[in-house]
Amino acid sequence: xYSGGMPSSLLSLLGDLVSVNQRLxxxxxxxxxxxxSPAVWRTLSVxxxxxxxxxxxxxxxxxxxxxxxxxxxxxxxxxxxxxxxADPDDARASQIAVTTAGADALIAWRDELAGAMxxxxxDLDTDDVAVLRRAVEIIGQRADAAADLAPGAxxxxxxxxxx
Amino acid sequence: xYSGGMPSSLLSLLGDLVSVNQRLxxxxxxxxxxxxSPAVWRTLSVxxxxxxxxxxxxxxxxxxxxxxxxxxxxxxxxxxxxxxxADPDDARASQIAVTTAGADALIAWRDELAGAMxxxxxDLDTDDVAVLRRAVEIIGQRADAAADLAPGAxxxxxxxxxx
DNA sequence: ATCATTTGCATAGCCCGGCTATGTATAGTG
DNA sequence: CACTATACATAGCCGGGCTATGCAAATGAT
Numbered sequence: 001x002y003s004g005g006m007p008s009s010l011l012s013l014l015g016d017l018v019s020v021n022q023r024l025x026x027x028x029x030x031x032x033x034x035x036x037s038p039a040v041w042r043t044l045s046v047x048x049x050x051x052x053x054x055x056x057x058x059x060x061x062x063x064x065x066x067x068x069x070x071x072x073x074x075x076x077x078x079x080x081x082x083x084x085x086a087d088p089d090d091a092r093a094s095q096i097a098v099t100t101a102g103a104d105a106l107i108a109w110r111d112e113l114a115g116a117m118x119x120x121x122x123d124l125d126t127d128d129v130a131v132l133r134r135a136v137e138i139i140g141q142r143a144d145a146a147a148d149l150a151p152g153a154x155x156x157x158x159x160x161x162x163x
Numbered sequence: 164x165y166s167g168g169m170p171s172s173l174l175s176l177l178g179d180l181v182s183v184n185q186r187l188x189x190x191x192x193x194x195x196x197x198x199x200s201p202a203v204w205r206t207l208s209v210x211x212x213x214x215x216x217x218x219x220x221x222x223x224x225x226x227x228x229x230x231x232x233x234x235x236x237x238x239x240x241x242x243x244x245x246x247x248x249a250d251p252d253d254a255r256a257s258q259i260a261v262t263t264a265g266a267d268a269l270i271a272w273r274d275e276l277a278g279a280m281x282x283x284x285x286d287l288d289t290d291d292v293a294v295l296r297r298a299v300e301i302i303g304q305r306a307d308a309a310a311d312l313a314p315g316a317x318x319x320x321x322x323x324x325x326x
Numbered sequence: 327a328t329c330a331t332t333t334g335c336a337t338a339g340c341c342c343g344g345c346t347a348t349g350t351a352t353a354g355t356g
Numbered sequence: 357c358a359c360t361a362t363a364c365a366t367a368g369c370c371g372g373g374c375t376a377t378g379c380a381a382a383t384g385a386t
Contacts, residue, residue, distance in 0.1 A: 010277075010281065010284065010285075010287070010292060011274065011277040011278070011281065012273070012277065013277075013292065013295060013296055013299065014276070014277035014280050014281065014284060015273035015274070015276060015277045016299045016303075017187075017295060017298075017299050018187065018188070018191045018273075018276055018277075018280075019204075019205075019208050019273075020299050020302045020303045020306065021184040021187055021188055021191075021302075022188060022201055022204070022205045022208075023205070023226070023302075023303075023306040024180070024181065024184055024302055024305075024306060025181070025184055025185060025188055026205070026225070026226040026227070027226055027305075027306055027309055028181045028184075029226075029344095030226055037344085037371065037372070038185055038372095039371080039372060039373090040371095041182075041185070042182075042185045042186070042189070045182050045185075054334080054335095055334075055335065056333095056334060056335075062189070063186070063189040063190055063192075063193050064189070064372085064373070064374090065373070065374060065375080066334080066335070066336090067335085067336075067337080067338095067373090067374075067375085067376095068372065068373055068374075069335095070335070070336060070337085071371080071372070071373090072371095072372080075371080075372095090333095090334080090381075090382070091380085091381055091382085092333075092334045092335060092379095092380065092381050092382075093333095093334060093335075093381095094335090110175070110178035110181075110182075111174065111178070113177070113178060113181055114173075114174040114175065114176075114177035114178045114181075115174070117177050117181075117305075118173065118174065118177065120305040120308060120309055121173065121177060121305060122173075124173070124301070128297070128301055129173060129176065131294050131297045131298055131301065132176060132180060132298055132301065133176055134291070134294045134298075135180075135294055135295055135297075135298035136176065136179045136180050136183050138287070138291055138294065138295065139183045139184075139186075139187055140179075140183045140186075142187075142280075142283040142284060143183065143186040143187055143190055145283060146190055146283055192373095200342065200343070200373085201343095202342080202343060202344090217363080217364090218363075218364065219362090219363060219364075227343085227344070227345090228344070228345060228346080229363080229364070229365090230344090230345075230346085230347095230364090230365075230366080230367095231343065231344055231345075232364095233364070233365060233366085234342085234343070234344090235342095235343080238342085238343095253352075253353075253362095253363080254351080254352055254353085255350095255351065255352045255353075255362075255363045255364060256352095256362095256363060256364075257364090
């Protein structure tokens, strides 16, 4: 079989990593009973950690297409969790910013989520906690570093904007 | 801000873990250009590692509602990636099994995915690889142990120790 | 200064994946 | 033989993902 706990190479390790993450994400989604979707929290997270930004930037950082970001921002705006501020320099664009309510909701969700998962991880010893801590750090770094890496590389359009 | 790389407690660590996993999942989804959705691979993974099982069992292990599993299995059946085998003991149920083509597709996807992410992780030293390996193991154990962690059920059952 | 191009976002429209509510057929039980 | 319980299917909704396309503002060329 494949997805056991003992990958034997970096390649299969990465495969396992993604697989187990998918399972964890589903687990997390159900653990809270939160009616909000992962996309909502992901978007808020990006905005919260990156500060106010334009919609295109948000789409890129969130790794979604621009129309998807438009939808998400619309929903979040209706909920009062983000705000659109006019950009004085460019009338086409607006800055998307998390509201206080949005930041609070995000924190509340993270707490609830972590609380729900805590029992599962409560028995971790110090070493394992350190392992997870470091793993989060590693993956976070890679996710950041992947900003330049190919959302549109192998598609139809040739990469013209390289100069 | 919040989602940095240095969580200070187990609670915030778990929050960060889920957050970073969401980002990685998005990254992975786009890295391959695969037209198939994460749900497809998650389902195949569950079936592949768990062996043939009934639909309800699949839904539970996949952490989705039963009708969702029905849809996914329908799609996968049309693609020829899973097969429904009549259960001789129970005419209501059928065993869902991954076909050879399904297993191949899963392996191919994992390889492609891992290959796409490899550049991001290529510079990991031995220690960091070991960290990720262990993290995958830990999370996998918890995901397994969370079988009893139902959508509405209180979470009191600690995982039963590690091998 | 005007026109063409590019850029940034919005809209339209599709499909899939998630859910609840409900139907239906088989199992199990008295 | 009814009656309940179980396993799955169906219906129907909604959100999130995408591509294609439209439009208005910024930019650049002449």
